[in-house]
Amino acid sequence: MRLFMLFIALLLSCSVYATELMLIAHPNNTNKLEQHSLIQLYLNKTSTFADGSAAVIFHSARDSEQHQQFCLSLLNLSAAQYQSYWSRLIFTGAAARPHFVQNDAEMLKTVSNNKSAIGYISASTEPVNVRVIGYLHNGKWQAMP
Amino acid sequence: MLRNLTSVLLFLACGVAAQTDIHGFGSVRAGKMLPKGENPKLVDMYASDGLIWRDETLFALQTTTDLQDSLRVTLQMMAKGSDDFSAKMSLAFLSYQLNPDMQINFGRIANPLFAQSDFQYVRYAHDYARLPKAVYWNFDFETIEGLSFEHKATVKDFAVKYRLITGDFSGKTFKSVRPEGVPIKMHNIINGYLELSRDYWTVFGGAMQADGDGTAIDEQLIFPVVLPALANVNASPAEKQQLLDTLSMSKRARYYYFGGRLQFGDWKIEGEKTNYGILNSADPRNTAHYLAVSRRFDPFILTYHHEWSMQDINDLGFLRDISHPALRQIGTQVYQRLATPNRFSMDVLTLRYDLQPGVSFKIDYMQGRDRQPKVDEFRGFSFGLDFVF
Numbered sequence: 451m452r453l454f455m456l457f458i459a460l461l462l463s464c465s466v467y468a469t470e471l472m473l474i475a476h477p478n479n480t481n482k483l484e485q486h487s488l489i490q491l492y493l494n495k496t497s498t499f500a501d502g503s504a505a506v507i508f509h510s511a512r513d514s515e516q517h518q519q520f521c522l523s524l525l526n527l528s529a530a531q532y533q534s535y536w537s538r539l540i541f542t543g544a545a546a547r548p549h550f551v552q553n554d555a556e557m558l559k560t561v562s563n564n565k566s567a568i569g570y571i572s573a574s575t576e577p578v579n580v581r582v583i584g585y586l587h588n589g590k591w592q593a594m595p
Numbered sequence: 596m597l598r599n600l601t602s603v604l605l606f607l608a609c610g611v612a613a614q615t616d617i618h619g620f621g622s623v624r625a626g627k628m629l630p631k632g633e634n635p636k637l638v639d640m641y642a643s644d645g646l647i648w649r650d651e652t653l654f655a656l657q658t659t660t661d662l663q664d665s666l667r668v669t670l671q672m673m674a675k676g677s678d679d680f681s682a683k684m685s686l687a688f689l690s691y692q693l694n695p696d697m698q699i700n701f702g703r704i705a706n707p708l709f710a711q712s713d714f715q716y717v718r719y720a721h722d723y724a725r726l727p728k729a730v731y732w733n734f735d736f737e738t739i740e741g742l743s744f745e746h747k748a749t750v751k752d753f754a755v756k757y758r759l760i761t762g763d764f765s766g767k768t769f770k771s772v773r774p775e776g777v778p779i780k781m782h783n784i785i786n787g788y789l790e791l792s793r794d795y796w797t798v799f800g801g802a803m804q805a806d807g808d809g810t811a812i813d814e815q816l817i818f819p820v821v822l823p824a825l826a827n828v829n830a831s832p833a834e835k836q837q838l839l840d841t842l843s844m845s846k847r848a849r850y851y852y853f854g855g856r857l858q859f860g861d862w863k864i865e866g867e868k869t870n871y872g873i874l875n876s877a878d879p880r881n882t883a884h885y886l887a888v889s890r891r892f893d894p895f896i897l898t899y900h901h902e903w904s905m906q907d908i909n910d911l912g913f914l915r916d917i918s919h920p921a922l923r924q925i926g927t928q929v930y931q932r933l934a935t936p937n938r939f940s941m942d943v944l945t946l947r948y949d950l951q952p953g954v955s956f957k958i959d960y961m962q963g964r965d966r967q968p969k970v971d972e973f974r975g976f977s978f979g980l981d982f983v984f
Binding site for chain 1: 616618714893
């Protein structure tokens, strides 16, 4: 019984949100980016920033912990639900296949080289040549002060 | 079969030659209904003996080719088990991107009658084994030739999306009544959709209107019933013609719907209400709705939904100009013969398990009732894989 209680306590103590994420954009992108606008961009509700310029969203590898965390924390969808949602867009001609990168280094390189790009990396990764928009910490959005 | 295979190979060859993005979706599903038999709302669904594998199984391929930065071509071929896996070009359109949030499509495009019609066969895209049949019934004019305009915009924290479609349809309908179908044309189709969303909730509404040319329906389904009855009525030819005109299906059709969905933590609620029919004709007005509640237990999603539909056979307003009592009686009889009291309802429990990216296993149990005596109470189940690539 004690072992069972310990197991339950351990389960409850494990956070669903094991990874803290940092949302990043190109350093010259001065658009105001808040939680609402990020949700709209990642759900393809809009494909432009506030200034009307095109936005291109990037994801971590589909099977990565970061991608799962991101979908759940920002969009309140599991990674599978997000793929399910995006398949509606592909097969109605409303959007193309989403862009995935392999790791944080590739994400940093992609976002720093593309003014339209936004993406996310682990909060422990140094954000070189990118603008930090905010953090997803324990499933909550924290805008960059 | 050889012709179908050739079409698919040509379709793929064009895609590869043009460095095209190739996608696909499909479902492999088996099911069984108890008792087996005809069910007008569940057309082509498990009406034979035993476990049926072909009725809901389908495969589709889609290619998207960028011609220029703003111009691309989308082709989609689908082969349904219920259609003996004959591959048909379900979509074929040219898209022009006016800006990142504005797009025009020309060609064979979807004609969504309801909110999820344009991806109803992409079963991986939703949590149901199939979209609620009370609403997403077997419509024959799901695709039309025309153009659509889509615009996405943001207003403060809200996202707004609207879509306008116009075009024509020429094809066959009433395949559930006659396997070879009855020809129908629809002109001046105007279809509009509006969606408002913020974070985790969405509300939507839409409507479709079209001028129908149902001459063949009149000649093959309506008049053979009416003309023998008219022969025995002592009324003038003008009065008889007035009745035929009143019962005719060559009139304006109008569809509308509204609904919403809310994602709250692991819970999701979704519902939609619809109303449609051919105005001032012998076609009874149809109303239908569904309400679904889902709970996510990642990687499982459990969904319960209730769906309901009925035809209003008591609305005889379309006969208001028929003053001759005998003609009015014939009109009423024809109307009620076409509209058997088929109030339909079904409760469905669906479990979705996401096996791996792009592949989900779903199993569902359904039970329901149709007021038509030949159907009455029924229950059934199905299971299978839905996938995209």
